[in-house]
Amino acid sequence: MANVLKVTNPATGELIQEVRINSEEEINQALKNGHEAFNKWRKVNAHERSRLLQKWSGIVQDHKEEIAKIMTLENGKPLAESRGEVDYATSYIDWYAEEAKRTYGRTIPANTESKRIIISRQPVGLVAAITPWNFPAAMMTRKAAPALAAGCTFIVKPAVETPLTTMRLVELAYEAGIPKDVLQYVNARGSVIGDIFTKSEYVRKISFTGSTPIGKQLIKNSADTVKHVTMELGGHAPLIVAEDADLDFAVQQTILTKYRNAGQTCVCANRIIVHENIVDSFSEKLAEAVKKLKVGNGLEPDTQVGPIINEKGYEKVAAQIQDAIDKGAEVLAGNQFNVNKEQGYFFVYPTVLKNVSTDADIMQEETFGPVAPIVSFKTLEEAVEIANSTPYGLAAYFFTNDYRTGTYFHDHLDFGIIGWNDGGPSGAHVPFGGMKESGLGREGSIEGIEPYLETKYLSIGNL
Template sequence: MSKEIIVKNPATGEIVKEVKINSEEEINEAIKQGHDSFKKWSKVNAHERSRLLSNWSRIIQEHKEEIAEMMTLENGKPLSESRGEVDYATSYIDWYAEEAKRIYGRTVPASTETKRIIVSKQPIGLVAAITPWNFPAAMMTRKAAPALAAGCPFIVKPAVETPLTTMRLVELAHEAGIPTDVIQYVNGSGSVVGRIFTSSEYIRKITFTGSTPVGKQLIKESAETVKHVTMELGGHAPLIVAEDADLDFAIKQTMATKFRNAGQTCVCANRIIVHENIADAFSKKLAEEASKLKVGNGFDQDTQVGPIINEKGFSKIVAQIEDAIEKGAEVLAGNQYKADKEAGYFFIHPTVLINVNLDMVIMQEETFGPVAPIITFKTLEEAVEIANNTPFGLAAYFFTNNYKTGTYLHDHLDYGIIGWNDGAPSGAHIPFGGMKESGLGREGGVEGIEPYLETKYLSVGNL
């Protein structure tokens, strides 16, 4: 078994760095250190925790270009997107630096004159996180910031494809004054580290962003020690374009949500559902705009779409496109590849498909790539049926200028995040999370700190 993770640049296949895999003994020692630090960290007053988080955010911003370049090197996304992700990452730290000071309790009127009831919140304990490769900075801080703000020590296992960004962020947290045993990282395979995390008696909460099958396994394993879990799992986002939608605006927003990070995000629009009366105009315009996107190395200034992360992801996307074509889909744009298995890089040009039907794999499984399949509808009921026909319920989008149509779609779409005339609804101040098999719990907003807190009440009698 290899003792190192080989981090490669997905745009070139070149080795960036070799990272040591932590042994089981090392991981357990880090967990024990995190557990032991809980007693002290949980007693640090909220204003001091807030100050340290603010320091961390400031130091990350001072190293913004370094971190963005590291992210593009190991992830492949355009440098402009990496810079944006650094800002997104620190926005979570800034938000929870403030929320640390707003963990409130309350008093409850008692049922007798001789009692007083007091409700308080306290940190849950050591938190373990497993984060994905597609947003190596923001997905880590979205978990670490509320945990630390609540008074919980934090240990993270980053994705094997992109550990360098997370490792650097943890180092900067230490420079900011957060103790080394309060925020830590470990490296290794997800199955090995996941098993260690879920079986540990010292870890009280698991927070995970990744695929639904892995999330289900973590939930099962966490049940043995009754750990709290937050799960941000797979998506299969629909994007509905109503007949009255502003077509140019809908196209612009569809481009933003579909092709960001080469379509490798959990909230990317995966199924474009367009009213039949405007489908031809919408499809041609979307194909025209998609064809303009520059595909290439993320370090090239004009690149807008970077590489697919690895061969496995590339093969899945190509198989979905080929399946759709075999079943009658027509390619309006894209379906072009630049790939070298031996060298280790894989690019797919933004692809637009029409004449799509529900029998195609691309309409049933998450794509995680730059492919926009377009299917048509006649009635809103039909659009909602297509949209909800999935076990997933993370993000959905719709475009209409009719408030009745918008209200109907909001009320009937089974998704935790919905954008109405908005292709980018994410933010540190909103509760991010899904319904059905897309997850448990919320991250961000005032709701995002609650999963790191226990509620206890005190009943004082004989007053």
Template sequence: MSKTIKVKNPATGELIQEVTRHTVEEINRALENGQKGFEKWAKVNAHERSRLLKAWSQKIQENKEEIAKVMTMENGKPLQESIGEVNYATSYIDWYAEEAVRIYGRTIPASSETKRITVSRQPIGQVAAITPWNFPAAMMTRKAAPALAAGCSFIVKAAEETPLTTMTLVELAYEAGIPKDAIQYVNGRGSVVGQLFTDSPFVRKITFTGSTPIGKALIKGSADTVKHVTMELGGHAPLIIAEDADLDYAVGQTIISKYRNAGQTCVCVNRILVHENVVDAFAEKFTAAVNKLKVGNGLEAGTDVGPIINEKGYDKIVAQVNDAIEKGAEVLTGNKYEADKEQGYFFVYPTVLKNVDASMDIMQEETFGPIAPITSFKTLEEAVEIANNTPYGLAAYFFTNDYRTGTYLHDHLDFGIIGWNDGAPSAAHAPFGGMKESGLGREGGTEGIEPYLETKYLSVGNLLN
């Protein structure tokens, strides 16, 4: 195995930087240091932890342009999206800096006059995180901020495609005054580092964002030491357009959800379900909007859709599109590619498919690419049945101006995150997470700090009456 990881620009195939691949011994040493760091960091008072988190956020904002450029170079997303992600990343730090001083206990009325019962919260221990390439800043801070706020130490392994953003954020944490053994990063192959994390006696919690199969493996690996786990896994988001929906507004919101980061997000729209009476009108308006999107290098001004991260992702997208076409789907726009496997860059132009059905792979598997399949439905019950017909339950969207339709869809869709006339519902102060095979636990909001805390109660007896 190579001693370095070659980080390349997915828009050009150009080598950006080589970073050191940590050895097993180095990772185990970092985990041991993290345990020592936890013992010290847990004793830092909540107000000081809050202050240091705010200082970290400020450092990131002071270096926002530089971080965004690094992110675009290693990830490929348009520069404006990267800037937006940096802001999103610091919103989590800002939120949990405030939550650090709101970790409350309580007193419970005892059943005896001579007893008193109190409940307290304490940090769970060292937290090990594995983060994805598609949001290298936000997915890291969404885990690190609540962990540090709670008093846990934190160690993170970033995706091999995008380690530079994470490394930069950790170095800025040090500059802000957060101790080096309280927050660390390691670089290496996911399967190797993941097993070291799950096997380590110094790790009390695993938090992961990525595919469902890898999440399941981490859950199994954590069982022997009964580690706590938070899993934000795969999705297959439906978007429902009701007959009464504002089509122009729905088109704009669908564009935002579907084509952000070239469709390489776990909550992006994967299946567009449109009422049969408006499907033609929606498809026409949507296709016209998609045709205005500019594909290119994320560093170039005006780019809306960047490259696909790697050859594996590219091949999956092409295979899904070809399968749909072979089974009768109509291409309204797209099905155009610019790729060079030898050089190492892959572009898929925004594609709209109509007349898709359940027999097609694209309706059964998460795409992770800029492909929008459109199908129609007759009744809300049918739309819900199609939407829920998946093992995943992360995000869903619907568009209607009828509160009865909206309430019905909210109540019957089995997804953890739902956007009603909203294609971008994520926020630091709201709980993010899925149902079914899309994960365990929540990140964000007041719920997001709970997985990093243990509950302890004290019963005091023999009190004076």
């Protein structure tokens, strides 16, 4: 196996940079260094940790354009989205800079006059994280910031497709004064790093964002050493449009959630479920709007939809479209491609499919591409049944102006994140995570620092 990663631009196939793969010995040494640094970092007071995180955030913002360009080059997303992701990434650092000072303990009234009971919180130890390619900045800071705020040390393995963004963020953290052994990155293949992280005696927690099958394997492998785990896994989000919905607004919000990052997000709407009385109108409006989206290189200022990350991703999306068509779907927009396998770029034009069979692959498997399959429903119960019919429970969306319909959907949809007339519910201040096979734990908000803390209680007797 080659000892370098070839990082390429998915919009052109051009080589951006070669990145050296760390050896197993180097990775294990980094883990040892992180473990040893933990004993010093945990003693740094919370206000100082907060100050260092705030400084890191400021330096990242000072380099916003540089980081955004790196991200677009290696990821392909439009530059405007990359700039937005830098802001999203620093919002997590800012949030947890504040939460560092709020890892409160408490006292509990004792059941006898001779005792006093004190509850304290302490960091779990060295945290090892594996992050995805689709949000290379935000998914890193969403894990690193609460870990460092809690007093943990942190090591991250970025995706092989997009290591450069993470590497630059870590370099800027060092400029802010965060010690090098407290925050580290390593570059390796996922199949290699998973075994090293889960078997290591130094790692006390694994944080992973990625596919459900890999997450399940990491959970199994972490069991032998009883590591803490946070898993943000696959999604297959439904988007329900009720009969009374504002169609123009629903279309605008559907585009926001479906075609961002070329549909390559874990929370994007993958199944569009529309009431039968408005499905024709909604489908027509969506298709017309989608046809106007500009596809191209993310560095071009008017680009709205970039490329698929690689050939494997393209082949899955293309196969899902063809399978849906074979099972009776009607193409209202898209089903066009700009592909050059030799040069290494893969564009799928935003696609809208109507009358999709519920047994089509695209209705059962996560898509990760700019394709909106539309099905219709008659009753609210039927809409919920379709929405809940997969093993996934990460995000769901619905559009209605009737509080009774909205309350029913909220109560019956089995998803950790729900947007009611909102196609963009994510933020550093809210708990992000899924139900069922979409994960364990939450990231963001006050819940996001909890997985990095242990609870200890002290019972003082003979007072």
